[in-house]
Amino acid sequence: MFTSSALFIIFDLQAMQASAEADTFFCFVELLSGFRDHFCQQLDNSVVGIRSTITKLSQFLKEHDEELWRHLEMTTKVNPQFYAFRWITLLLTQEFNFPDSLLIWDTLLSDPEGPLVRHPGIVRLKTQRDGHAAMQLGPYPHGTMQGGDGRVFLGTVRGEFKFSTKRLQLARNLPVIAFVKLAIRQSWDFHICCRQCVWGGLLEVKRERKNVAPQGLGRRRLCNPETETLLRVCCAMLIIVRRRLLAGDFTSNLKLLQNYPSTNISHLLYVANKLRVKSV
Amino acid sequence: MGAYRADEDYDYLFKVVLIGDSGVGKSNLLSRFTKNEFSQESKSTIGVEFATRTIHVDDKIIKAQIWDTAGQERYRAITSAYYRGAVGALLVYDITRHVTFENVARWLKELRDHIDQNIVVMLVGNKVDLRHLRAVPTGESSGFAERENTFFMETSALEALNVENAFTEVLTQIYRVVSRKALDIGDDPTSVPRGQTINIGKDDVSAVKKGGCCSG
Secondary structure (H helix, E strand, O other): OHHHHHHHHHHHHOOOHHHHHHHHHHHHHHHHHOOHHHHOHHHOOOOOOHHHHHHHHHHHHHHHOHHHHHHHHHHOOOOOHHHHHHHHHOOOOOOOOHHHHHHHHHHHHOOOOOHHHHOOOOOEEEEOOOOOEEEOOOOOOOOOEOOOOOEEEEOOEEEEOOOOHHHHHHHOOOHHHHHHHHHHHOOOOEEEOOEEOOOOOOEEOOEEEOOOOOOOOOOOOOOOHHHHHHHHHHHHHHHHOHHHHHHOOHHHHHHHHHOOOOOOHHHHHHHHHHHHHHHO | OOOOOOOOOOOEEEEEEEEEOOOOOHHHHHHHHHHOOOOOOOOOOOOEEEEEEEEEEOOEEEEEEEEEEOOOHHHHHHOOHHHOOOOEEEEEEEOOOHHHHHOHHHHHHHHHHHOOOOOEEEEEEEOOOOHHHOOOOHHHHHHHHHHHOOEEEEOEOOOOEOHHHHHHHHHHHHHHHHHHHHHHHHHOOOOOOOOOOOOOOOOOOOEEOOOOOOOO
């Protein structure tokens, strides 16, 4: 599956082959935990299920570009399920080539309200305002790493990390690094649990942001922040090809959306970000 | 003669669905028919994929709108919209995996649950290139097809064997039913032959095209 192979490559790139598979599995589980409701059949008709998310995309488009929405769904009768199911469940990985997908993922995962803040956990990662990070893995099997030398462990992923702009740019395309980058930039104090399970290298990592109620205890959002970001990107994909869609009929529109043309990803993300501003 | 006919120009538009278990080769049958392509490393279909091809039957142009559905349970739970308006189906199994043939009955039931009229169904045993691994004898399938009143063919998307025939046969049969129905209705609008009812006109995707620059 592309999603997990993407993660595998990321870890492999970090020359951590020995634990790459376990880390990949851990991050895959983590990643999907933000989107798991889309995969639960019991939730299909609930407000968090895949049907509801597809409907949200449709509403989102209507809100931002009613003409396009009307043409697509009313005039040419393109049911968003026919294209958006794959877009949403695979987090756009089948629509773009590998480097482009990583850029999109970087946006999905580094959203300021993204996955990091959501999970309670056990082991501590301290970040300090002077830009250094330290992490204790306590009594857990991978040892302890501490100090202000700028090296960060996330689970077993060793990513050398300092705050120079140059290093940030080096790490830019790596979603996992995006977690850490953001955490440090925001001076978060959060917990990471790292436990090697005996039955196959499963790493379970949970995190906690201090003084912030885990999501679900506080306000209930219409959908989670990653999904909101994803929907903005999906909506931007429609808007970018709006001229072709408006000129198209059912067949050409469905073919276009099922075989999305390669596009300038920076522009796509720019359009998606503008949708955030508009909807506030 | 010699008049240019655009891709959009057709006499009939028929919606056909491809159904069957995961991994039996539905997507490769479709790509072989519409693009003459075959991929050894094709990915699982997620949701639904869509392709078209135009063929000629008699002197008519028939545009086939073919919907390739995911064989995995997940997507079918979410929508049955892709069945809507279908007038033909290729029900595919893998001749090397008997269980995919055993599930054919379930697929047929699901098809008939979603589409109230009888549609043209072709049972397709795919992967006949894997002769040495055959697990479903031809006789077993043809017997089933006879009992269930469906057409039957064995194909190989890899070797491009019978793929063209299978699709063309389904489309031709639909065309026969539709044109016969049109004739019958012409004679007596109240007597639509049972078992051959194909819904045309009121649906958005399966319709006889009216007018057009080259028709009439």
